[in-house]
Structures are given as structure tokens and as C-alpha cells.
Amino acid sequence: MEKLHLYLTLYQKPLSFWELLKVTDAYGSDLINLLNQELNSKRVLYKNYKFYLSEKTRKETKPFYHPDLKSEYDLYLKCVKQRPEVNELFWQDYLSPESVLTRVKFLISHADIQNKRVLILGDDDLLSIFLAATGLPKEVVVIEIDEAVLDYIDSVATKHKLKIKTISYNAAEPLPSNLIGKVDTFITEPVETIFGLKACLSRGAQSLVPNGSLYFGLSRIDSTLKKWYEIQKMLNQMNLCITDLVKGIGKYKDPKAEPEYYQHLFLSKKINFPLTTPTLDFYDSAFIRCKAVGKAKPLIKGSVKFNKSFYQDNSVMTMYLDKE
Amino acid sequence: MEKLHLYLTLYQKPLSFWELLKVTDAYGSDLINLLNQELNSKRVLYKNYKFYLSEKTRKETKPFYHPDLKSEYDLYLKCVKQRPEVNELFWQDYLSPESVLTRVKFLISHADIQNKRVLILGDDDLLSIFLAATGLPKEVVVIEIDEAVLDYIDSVATKHKLKIKTISYNAAEPLPSNLIGKVDTFITEPVETIFGLKACLSRGAQSLVPNGSLYFGLSRIDSTLKKWYEIQKMLNQMNLCITDLVKGIGKYKDPKAEPEYYQHLFLSKKINFPLTTPTLDFYDSAFIRCKAVGKAKPLIKGSVKFNKSFYQDNSVMTMYLDKE
Structure with missing residues (x-):
């Protein structure tokens, strides 16, 4: 402690x-x-x-000390309304603002952002804006593949004088050397293939200071028990210990604007029944907090191939397929 | 599923x-x-x-299908009022009835007791009475070291016609052979030494049918991050995957009847400040649900020594020490 x-x-x-x-x-x-x-x-x-x-x-x-998140949440709500459109190329989708708020409270309750250097891998959720708006972190860094997201975060940061550093980055590439061993708290909502998870969690592990905190989301919809177990094994190998696993704060907004969206999900190829548009936020990603036990050990340090197997496997049911 | x-x-x-x-x-x-x-x-x-x-x-x-637990909870509340006194020799303490109720609901929501063979290792909480009262399990078996607890469960079972099988058992001994590979759902609130946990979880792993469920409690008060990590490693080795980790439903009632109780806890030797009687239920044991990925593999099958190291180590802060 x-x-x-x-x-x-x-x-x-x-x-x-x-x-x-x-x-x-x-x-x-x-x-x-x-x-x-x-x-x-x-x-x-x-x-x-x-x-x-x-x-x-x-x-x-x-x-x-920060007792109240009202003004930060208001700013966040304003920003998410104007954010760039979802880019399915990068497997993006947005956490509901309520889920992001609950996650921020959770991070604060563990003292994981106060006076901390925070690194976010992939930030289409715009969590960086919320965190920086609190003024609590020592630094907020976003590494992200989508230039539209980076540009938007930059523009908000400039407009509202928020300290956010953005870096164009593909998780298949090695972690920028100036981030290695420098981060107190790493946060990601990764793609849910074994291969993608291994890369994303490894980048996180490599970024951490000794005894740092690593947060990631993991769903049951897109992962099997076997995949959860593989990830548990990876965490062990990386000296990462699960301390918390919270369900119900990783909700995605549904239905999407276009009803046809759901017909393009991978699961539509697997089901033997007709599909209708959801009437509720059906997707929940468990928010998992890990602590490094001493120094975390990444399983991957170098480049990996960024091909289909990075973001798609047989259990990722909500994978968006190109219109064929 | x-x-x-x-x-x-x-x-x-x-x-x-x-x-x-x-x-x-x-x-x-x-x-x-x-x-x-x-x-x-x-x-x-x-x-x-x-x-x-x-x-x-x-x-x-x-x-x-069982929509309501009212009558079962009433019976449970009646039974806990008359239960045998805590036996500190066996590191006993009682979960609050509210926590037990929430745990039963949690078990039901995962369909882990309905038409299931349930094994409870150590049942001073009298969970078996609650579960059997619902009529949902195929069978409820209690293995327990304390004859007073076994006798009490037997007497309640006879009086209220509940199907509970009780077996006198010390977790340091091999699991009774008729329980090996026969249990759908195993539940324990173990001692929190590495050694004791390894034995208790191994007995559970050995009892399970393939893909069975294993529940155990683990606190932060009595365990360090390092111990949590060791347990995570054990779970991996046993083919057990954490699916849920719920805090706030493993509360113990405080203060105890005798205020001097707290002066006898191990932590009183560690602190440099005077201690007062707690005014709240300070102790919380996380309720952890695991699923066996295929067949679970126990790390221990034979007898182990039942000595001090089974129930006491340097981080078990709420260990009750004999009056010296």
C-alpha cells in the first residue's frame, strides 16, 4: 500500500x-x-x-484529493458527442459514458491515477480526456493507431488546456523506448484474440514501474473459458496478479444507429436463427485490475505481424465483418 | 454453458x-x-x-426453478442463532447471514447448485443448511473437522428433513475416495496460509467432475499480494480459471462478544499503536468462482502434516493466538 x-x-x-x-x-x-x-x-x-x-x-x-467528478463528467459528455465516427477497421466501439464514469471512480478509489503516470493503449473511449480533466495524474499518455482519434484528443486537449500526450502507435510494434518501465498505471480495452491480447498486455507489462497497476477489459461474449484461462496463464508468466474483476462497468451502447450492423457481426454466421436488433446494452466487458508483483515481464517485446489473426479468431463473436 | x-x-x-x-x-x-x-x-x-x-x-x-428464498433464509437465521460456539482451535468465525444469503443467490444465478452435487469443506457457516433447505441440489455433502458443527448440522437436518450428508474430515487427510471426481460444485472458506490453501483447493480440485465449479474465499487482510499471486499460480497448475471475484459478500460479524478477543489476534503483536474494539464489520473475504478447464488437477493428493504452518503464517493478521 x-x-x-x-x-x-x-x-x-x-x-x-x-x-x-x-x-x-x-x-x-x-x-x-x-x-x-x-x-x-x-x-x-x-x-x-x-x-x-x-x-x-x-x-x-x-x-x-478530488471528491466530485461533476464538471469533468459534463466535459466528457460534451466531448464524446463530437468524437470521430467508429472505425471498424480498428475494431472500435465505445464504452457507455456511465461505464467510463464508474471506471474513473474505481481507478480513483485505488489511488491509481492520483500523482501517477498513466498510459492508455487505444483510446477511442476518450478516457484520457476524463482523466486529464480531473487534474489528478502526473501525466496522461495515449498510444493509439487511429489518427482521427489522436487528432480529436489533441484538439480537445488544446481547447481545454488538458495535459495529454498522444503518440501514433500500433500495438504490433515495439513499445516506444521512453515508455519502458516508466508507467504507474496502464489501461487498455484490447482486441480479444489470444494473439492480440498477448501483444497488448505485454506492452502494458513492459511499460510498468515495479508494482505498477495494469487494467484491461475482457468479455465473455467474445472469449471462451479456454481463452480466459490462457490469459490467466499469461498474467502469471508476466508477474501480474488479478486483484479485482468487476462486471457491469464495461457496457457498450446498443442498438447502433444502423440496424444492419448486427447482420455483419461474425456471430450472424454461427447462428441458426434470425437475428433482430438488440433493445438493450447486451455487451459487458469485465474490468480486470492486476498488480505487478515486483517487475512485470512482457511476453513479447519486438514487432509482431499485424494480420487478421491479431484481431479475429473463432470466438470473437462481435467481430465486424466487411460487407462481402 | x-x-x-x-x-x-x-x-x-x-x-x-x-x-x-x-x-x-x-x-x-x-x-x-x-x-x-x-x-x-x-x-x-x-x-x-x-x-x-x-x-x-x-x-x-x-x-x-426457485424464485424466492424467504422461508429458507428464515430457517437459516433460526439455525445460526443456536449454532455451536466458535472453536478457535479450528480457526472458525462466522460469515454474516446477509453475506451467506448473497452468496446463495450468486450460486443460484450461475446454476451451480440446481440439480448439482455440492461439496462443502468446512461448514461452520452452516451454508449446507441453507442450500439443502432450497431443495435444489441433488446432494449436499459437508466434510468438516469439528464434531460439534457436524452434530449440529445432523440435528438440524433430521429435524427439518434436509438431505445433508456429513463426514468427519481433516483437510490434511486425503479426500474420501467416494468423493473423487464426483462433485459438481465445491465450496470452501479456507485457512489463508499458502500451505492450507494448497491443501484445501487441491481437495476441491480432486473432488470435481470435469468442468466443475470451485468457490473459495480469500481476504486481503490475511493475505499479501504475493500470496494472492501464489494462489493464482496454483489455480493455473490445477486447470482452474477464475471467472468471478466478488467483494463485499464475505463479511464477518464484528465486534465479537468479548472485547479482549482483538487483543489476542496476531496483528496486535505487529502494531505500534493501541487497539480498540471495532465498530463495524471490517473483515471481507472475496468470493472467488473458478471453473475447471476440463479435468482439474490437484497439487496434493496424499496426507500432509497438520501442524502450525497449516493455519498460521506471517501474514494471517487475524489469527487468534492462545492466551499466553
Whole structure:
């Protein structure tokens, strides 16, 4: 557990040891070691069985405390309305704004963006705009293949004075060297082929500082149990441990504007029954948080072929097929 | 995805393909294969873009459909009031009844108890009583070290005509041979040492039928990130894949009746500050659901030593120490 997480928790109000255990969801021994150390250095004080911040710590913590996301969410909603159209070439689709909001709250609750260097691989969801608008991260970097998305993020960043660094990047290429081992929190909503996942998660692993956090989305609609298991094996090999797996905050908006869209999905070739347009957000991608146990180890460092197998396999049911 | 899960979902009302995807949280290709097959055999029918059950399927499904847990929960609440006292010798403590209720609902939503053979390793929570009271499982078996718990479950089972089989068992011993490869759903809330977890999860893995479900609780208070990672590695080695990880439904009741209780916890030796009695349920054990990918492989089959290292290590902060 890192200091800032403790400080941010105590910034709101003094808490007992038991309350801290519950609220921070900390590993018990980590919390105890940290409290002992912080009491010793007098950065945290203890009175009437409650921990509270020293005046100095309180002052230092203030810039990273952020109780309310209303104005940021309003800005985000405005920005998503004007974003570039979906580019099926890059397997894009948008998370619902409500899901993005819940994810941002989740990231904040784990102290994973406050004073952190955040890297987002693929950002058609425009999460970078939301995160930068909070002013909490030390830096937000987007690596993304689609120039239209990059241009749009740049234009919003300029207009609203947001600190976002955008880099044109294909996940099949090696990670830019200045990002290796420099990132506190990596976030991606990857393509769901084994091959694509291996590349995307490896880029993330390679970007992380020791004990960094890695977030990714994974659906059941486009992945089988066997694929989930393969990914679990990859995470092990990369020194990444799953700490959280949250369903219901990875929803995509349906129906799409064009009803014919659904007839072009891969699943339409697999079903023996006629398909109608959905009347609900049927797609949910689980949001999985991992922590690097020490230094994360990427399984892929070099270039890989960017061909069909990167973004399509037999279980990716919502793959959009070209009109044939 | 198994048939009964689909039938139970459609028993409530006809659903579209998209609704089924969302409600069942199914792997997409599994659901499609199953629907194709069920339409073909006419056990499931399709009209106006909605799937529904044939009359015959409906009749066969009825015994396993259970919309309401009110009377079972009332019985459970009555039973927990009279249960044997905690035996610290066996590292016992009770899940709150609300948590048990939520867990039962979770098990039902995954169709993991309906018409299933369920094995519970260690049942001071009396989950077996709740499950058997629903009448849904094919069989409920409890393996447990504490004779007082076994006797109590037996007496409740006799009084209320519940089908529960109880077996006196220490997790350090080999699994009874008649349970090997016979269990659909295994549930345990294990001791949180690496050694104890390895034994308990191995017994579970060995008990499972191919593609069976295994549930276990794991806290952050008593386990470090490193331990979580070790467990993730074990799961891989055992062909077990995490499908769900739910926090907030593994709460233990606090404060305990005796305030001195907390002074006897291992953590009291680690902290440099005085401790007070908790005023909230601070302990939460994540409820983790795994599926066997094919046949699960236990890491331990034989006897292991049942000594201190089975139930105590340096990170089990809430270990109760004998009065010294």
C-alpha cells in the first residue's frame, strides 16, 4: 500500500484501524507496516484510536484529493458527442459514458491515477480526456493507431488546456523506448484474440514501474473459458496478479444507429436463427485490475505481424465483418 | 454453458438472443452452440425473435426453478442463532447471514447448485443448511473437522428433513475416495496460509467432475499480494480459471462478544499503536468462482502434516493466538 492512498483516505476524516482496513481494502500486513512507519515519522498521527493527517501531510495531500467528478463528467459528455465516427477497421466501439464514469471512480478509489503516470493503449473511449480533466495524474499518455482519434484528443486537449500526450502507435510494434518501465498505471480495452491480447498486455507489462497497476477489459461474449484461462496463464508468466474483476462497468451502447450492423457481426454466421436488433446494452466487458508483483515481464517485446489473426479468431463473436 | 442454466433463465420469461447474452453472462460461442442445438432438438423454441421453452422442457425445469428464498433464509437465521460456539482451535468465525444469503443467490444465478452435487469443506457457516433447505441440489455433502458443527448440522437436518450428508474430515487427510471426481460444485472458506490453501483447493480440485465449479474465499487482510499471486499460480497448475471475484459478500460479524478477543489476534503483536474494539464489520473475504478447464488437477493428493504452518503464517493478521 502506498502512502498517498492512505493520506487520501484519511484526508476525508480520521479513521480507526478497523475502518482503514475496510475502506482501503488493503493487504493487512501492508497497512500495518505503513501505519507504523507513518506514525514513527509523524506524518500520520493517532488520537482517540483514530488516525489523522499532520498539518503538513494534509497540505501536501490536498492537490490529489478530488471528491466530485461533476464538471469533468459534463466535459466528457460534451466531448464524446463530437468524437470521430467508429472505425471498424480498428475494431472500435465505445464504452457507455456511465461505464467510463464508474471506471474513473474505481481507478480513483485505488489511488491509481492520483500523482501517477498513466498510459492508455487505444483510446477511442476518450478516457484520457476524463482523466486529464480531473487534474489528478502526473501525466496522461495515449498510444493509439487511429489518427482521427489522436487528432480529436489533441484538439480537445488544446481547447481545454488538458495535459495529454498522444503518440501514433500500433500495438504490433515495439513499445516506444521512453515508455519502458516508466508507467504507474496502464489501461487498455484490447482486441480479444489470444494473439492480440498477448501483444497488448505485454506492452502494458513492459511499460510498468515495479508494482505498477495494469487494467484491461475482457468479455465473455467474445472469449471462451479456454481463452480466459490462457490469459490467466499469461498474467502469471508476466508477474501480474488479478486483484479485482468487476462486471457491469464495461457496457457498450446498443442498438447502433444502423440496424444492419448486427447482420455483419461474425456471430450472424454461427447462428441458426434470425437475428433482430438488440433493445438493450447486451455487451459487458469485465474490468480486470492486476498488480505487478515486483517487475512485470512482457511476453513479447519486438514487432509482431499485424494480420487478421491479431484481431479475429473463432470466438470473437462481435467481430465486424466487411460487407462481402 | 449447460442446458439447465439456459432453461432456468427462459423459465421466467421468453428472451431475445441479446437478452440471453446479457442475463446469463455466457461465453458467446457456448450460448450460440447451445441455442442451435436446443432449437434443433425442439427443447427450446423461437418465435418473434424470442426463445422460449417447449412444454416438456418447461415441466422438466420446474423443480429447479426457485424464485424466492424467504422461508429458507428464515430457517437459516433460526439455525445460526443456536449454532455451536466458535472453536478457535479450528480457526472458525462466522460469515454474516446477509453475506451467506448473497452468496446463495450468486450460486443460484450461475446454476451451480440446481440439480448439482455440492461439496462443502468446512461448514461452520452452516451454508449446507441453507442450500439443502432450497431443495435444489441433488446432494449436499459437508466434510468438516469439528464434531460439534457436524452434530449440529445432523440435528438440524433430521429435524427439518434436509438431505445433508456429513463426514468427519481433516483437510490434511486425503479426500474420501467416494468423493473423487464426483462433485459438481465445491465450496470452501479456507485457512489463508499458502500451505492450507494448497491443501484445501487441491481437495476441491480432486473432488470435481470435469468442468466443475470451485468457490473459495480469500481476504486481503490475511493475505499479501504475493500470496494472492501464489494462489493464482496454483489455480493455473490445477486447470482452474477464475471467472468471478466478488467483494463485499464475505463479511464477518464484528465486534465479537468479548472485547479482549482483538487483543489476542496476531496483528496486535505487529502494531505500534493501541487497539480498540471495532465498530463495524471490517473483515471481507472475496468470493472467488473458478471453473475447471476440463479435468482439474490437484497439487496434493496424499496426507500432509497438520501442524502450525497449516493455519498460521506471517501474514494471517487475524489469527487468534492462545492466551499466553
